[in-house]
Amino acid sequence: MNSKLNDRVKSLRALIDQHDYKYYVLNQPDISDEKYDELLKELVELESLHPELITRNSPTQRVGSDLTKSFPTVPHIEPMMSLSNTYSKEELVEFDRRVGELLEGHKYEYVCELKFDGVAISLIYENGYLVRGVTRGDGEKGEDVTVNIKTIRSIPLSMENKTRLEVRGEVLMYRDDFMAMNQRRIEAGEAAFANPRNSSAGTLKIQDPKEVAGRPLKFFSYYLRSLDPSANFKSHFDSLKELERLKFPVMKAHRVCKDIHQVFDFCKEWEEKRGTLPFDIDGVVIKVNNIRQQETLGATAKSPRWAIAYKFKAQQASTKVLGITLQVGRTGVVSPVAELEPVFLAGSTISRVTLHNEDFIREKDIRVGDIVVIEKGGDVIPKISMVMLEKRLPSSKRYTFPKKCPVCNSEIIKPEGEAAWRCENMTCDAQIKKRIEHFCSRDAMDIENLGEAVVAQLVDRHLIRDVADLYLLQLEPLIELERMGQKSAANLINGIERSKHQSLEKLIYALGIRFVGEESAKDLAKYFKALDKLMSASTDELLQIQGIGERTANSVVQFFGNTKNSAVIQKLMSAGVNTKLTSSSAEHVPQIFSGKTFVLTGTLPTHSRDTVKKMIEERGGKTSGSVSKKTDFVLAGEEAGSKLAKARELGVTIIDENEFMKMVGKA
Ligand code: IVH
DSSP states (O other): OHHHHHHHHHHHHHHHHHHHIIIIISSOOOSOHHHHHHHHHHHHHHHHHOGGGOOTTOGGGGSOOOOOSOOOEEEOSSOOOOOOEESOHHHHHHHHHHHHHHTTTOOOOEEEEEEESSEEEEEEEETTEEEEEEEOTTSSEEEBOHHHHTTOTTSOSBOSOOSOEEEEEEEEEOHHHHHHHHHHHHHTTOOOOSSHHHHHHHHHTOSOHHHHHTSOEEEEEEEEEESSGGGOOSBHHHHHHHHHHTTOOOOSOOEEESSHHHHHHHHHHHHHHGGGSSSOEEEEEEEESBHHHHHHHOBOSSSBTTEEEEEOOOEEEEEEEEEEEEEEOTTOEEEEEEEEEEEEETTEEEEEEEOOSHHHHHHHTOOTTOEEEEEEOSSOSOEEEEEOGGGOOTTOOOOOOOSBOTTTOOBEEOOTTOSSEEEOOTTOHHHHHHHHHHHHSTTTTOOTTOOHHHHHHHHHTTSOSSGGGGGGOOHHHHHTSTTOOHHHHHHHHHHHHHGGGOOHHHHHHHTTOTTOOHHHHHHHHHHHSBHHHHHTOOHHHHHTSTTOOHHHHHHHHHHHHSHHHHHHHHHHHHTTOOOBOOGGGSOOOOOTTTTOEEEEESBOSSSOHHHHHHHHHHTTOEEESSOOTTOOEEEEOBTOOHHHHHHHHHTOEEEOHHHHHHHTTOO
């Protein structure tokens, strides 16, 4: 049995690795997230039943489990030097001249690539396994953040090249992921990160790898060296090709340039196109391609002579702050926004920028009427970089953060230790609207055509006050709404009706309980199987569920303990909204018997044949009435007769009920 289990475990690993590569490196996933989760879950379960099968490159090892106290400092095998950099073409020409001079008339070429605005990391592989991931630190020594690095799914944990290798590259976050994450942090009352780079750097230093695993870190490699010097590459270009072959993410935008003019073209092209990338770059790195020539050129105390960074200038414009307005989010967080005199900057017109929170405004002393410099730096998100104090009017006044909600006028509060002000009035129109929008959104109840504009009208016209009211909507008043006709109103009603059959996990997510994201909603649905069970769960019970921490558990209990919330849920139930785990979303059972045939014979001591048959089928196996060479197992009870004899004759594995129960993990 163990060898069969082992086979399944191996094939699951191979499958997951393949899907990780397609998803995280090639950006071409070919299975659904759900299917992927199923594979991973099956592997986690099999490994937890058989810990002896766990290997250090198993995809399950990315999830991270142990809390580390602090990261040890380790010396780099080769120092991680910095790059000399320049903002000017003239200095590039000068760099090229020096390279030519030092190479004494030999021909040379460059590779140009993007300068990622992230965090540099060094990865050491031994015997084909990732053994260490270290931050740049001071260049000589860095912090060993291997546990966190392992959570980044595009970084291979093992590879076929068995020589001792060092891979370097950049850990970063995509802008969209970053903004979504920041939004969640703001909603949760946590401080927002300033930009994707800071956020990546901060994340790598978190002491809890589980938390890291939930952050959207990405990786691009740009350097590969064998630590066995005899096995090295001829050119940088070849090493990038080898990185690709070894399944590392390598940014396609690298190019061999024959001379400095081709280098200029590359720089110009990416300075213009950088906004089209999903992540931030702050320049171009220019490297002499031939590795021998790199060695000839050597390095100064700080940086190699064979490479230089051409940095893009931050794009700036100045404009006037017309006002500071406040936005109220779903959980009541009040965020300030600067309303600007529209100004065109690097491809788009900007009329609003976030001011994050009260502290940000105070530190920069931003005032209404000020002329400010806005900037799209390495990051393409515009921000206020400074106030032009010399243009400030003498009459201007420091901004004081209002103490009342701009929508419902109730007092707002700032919890101890949090950066954000909050409106605690659950019945605040702004919160009501945002909650309903969230409930209808695609990842939640997925009700089409119920976006911001329609929700606003429905709330403003007092047609709905909470999510349950949606199910009481009639056709006629809908037709009256702006930009709504008979047909779209009917579609809307149909969409609402359809959403009654949405799965339990989506419903739980749709309720908008603080800290309950899609993943936790799934965990909760699978565990409780019905909404009423979840509603009466205690903190202790919630804490037993894998993936549910203290913060989430408390928040769930608090949510259902609120009588207003339970009343809304009662209304949802009476309207006929599904609150049970349906078969399609039923708990997934590991398919350990997939492709296997069982024959049952004799009377089993404790279980009926039907029960056992069901257990086999649920796990992907089949049962048959007669023994043949194709039979994998004969499960024999008392008074088993001719079938048992036949099994012995054919050498088919014979097991008893007890062994069977062990196989399914129930003994
Ligand atoms: S190569 C010896 N390539 O720039 C040269 N670095 O100032 C090793 N960086 O710490 C670096 N993109 O974080 C190289 N395509 C790229 C890069 C890159 C970003 C960063 C890296 C390094 C810094 C050097």
